[in-house]
Amino acid sequence: MMIKLQAKDITFSYNSHPILDNVNFEIAPARLVTIVGPNGSGKSTLIKCIDRIVSPQKGSILIDRKDVTRMSRRDVARYLSYVPQSSVRVFPTNVFDTILMGRRPHIGWLGSDDDEVKVWDVLRLLNIERLAMSNFNELSGGQQQKVPNARALVQEAEVMLLDEPTNNLDHWHQLDGMNINRDVVRKREMTALMALHDLNLASTFSDRIIMMKKGKIVAAGDPTSVITAENIASVYRVQAAVRIMSDRPMIMPLQQIREGRA
């Protein structure tokens, strides 16, 4: 099997408080993979470790068998792009300029027409061309979430990391965002790895799901094998009903499991 992204023995602790404990996985090219897990399971930290936003104490990240941990930041940015969970802009910047920043790993000081063309292409792809000259801070939540996504796309890295891209979005915008990212993975043969809270969204859109608990991977595979009532009970401490709809497992949480604790 071809491997696009490989994580080896990723271990990270914050103030000697372990967050990730020997995490290992391999992802094939052109897949959309989601990481799910309860709050504090280390999803976001894992994504940040992969992009070297935080440095793991141990372990390595390989893309096409090249070690990311030994690359310069600029080189890493050519292989990996990242969509943060929330983006706050202190200063007024228009959407176009914000997205153009994603071209930074590829361009010189002057910038070029080509870079601008790429920004317009992505703006059209995400259907936000009409917002190009709007101020980022004046956009609605759904529109704001698309801007860092667009910035990551113009970066043209082969692997895109997303940290809870559907947070705070209504159903329409959640589906919109997920559809766009799935289409991009298919058409551009990119690999996307996203941390996601919503199990049903993960199940609907993912090729593979990684389920984490307390900094460890407890299950991984296609949605039907990971999203099971047993896994949800042991990882989330929630009793849930799981039904298959259009070949994908959908869950309905029923009640908390309080194993002895009051």
Add this chain to the structure above:
Amino acid sequence: MIGFKTVFFRGKNGNGQSKARRAGKKSGMELAHDKFKFVRLFFVLAIFAMLILLTGIIITLGPLNISVPDAYSALLALFWPEYFQVETLTSRVVWNIRFPRIVGGMMAGFGLGICGCVMQAVLKNPLASPFTLGITAGAQFGISIAAVAGFTLLGGPYFIVGNAFVFALLCSLFIIALAAIKGATSENLVLAGIAVNYFFTAISQLLKYFASDEQLRLMTNWGMGDLAAFSWANSRLLLVIFLICFPLLMSKSWDLNIMTAGDEAAKSIGVDAEKTRIFIMVITSLLVATIVCFMGTIAFVGLVAPHMARMVIGGDHRFLIPASGVLGALVLISADAVGMNLIAPTIIPTGIMTSIVGVPFFMYLMMKGKRKEFWT
């Protein structure tokens, strides 16, 4: 438009599909974007032209009557004496009295403007400026120490600038450390700046209390003065430091654009946020220290010039840095011109005038500014 496009947005040829679309019709948004880029460049050039125009006008103000054409002739006569002739008296007044003060004002305003601009970007803080973060106070203190220690007689201006730089840098590093530990919120940084300000001002005053007359004179000459202290003799060091710092800051334009989006985003696009922040703070400390040495503490320009520029041209630092600098220079020399002539022959110190003239103007921009700024 052609010159502008070729200079600033030179593209690779080829890439058939996009070129074809480029040659074809542009969407309304693309046209709007082209217009925005044009306005942005036009604004930078226009304020630069205004600076040259204002120089000529300010030279004419004063007891000796000099016309605007004469002012320019006197300036150009130095370079092309065969084409421009002026009376010796006019030439002397322009070159020895009026122009040096304007050049000093321009350098101080430009320097403080660009420092404020880049500091705001790396700290993601609209209230950051050399003054509000206490860096000018640190530089001022360095000058007092140098004067009291008396090494000035040995090392000359380089020692004083060096000393001011060391203490300005100390303040900057304190700010960076604080931002790293407690988070770089506006409130934290400005509170720290106020504390640093009071601390160093108090110690400077303490030093004055114990200083001899000679040392007191040195302290006053170096830094406590205003633009009157500027002369051609000390402009050389200032110019050299400008010529080093300005290109260095400009070369970081893209990184600064990205830094305003937050450290995580910056790192993921390939910018080492921590390194860039320290690099920028070291460079600005050097610039601020030099300006404080020769022109004293001028509070208001560094905070306001970048906001004025941002309201018009947005957040691209390739344009924002020079625009902040030129606007800073404009504000400072206009304020100084008013201070020189308002109740002549009494001269109101530069620092006081920049605040008196600048604050109402800033208020006006706040109320009328078209682009939404952080406080709206």
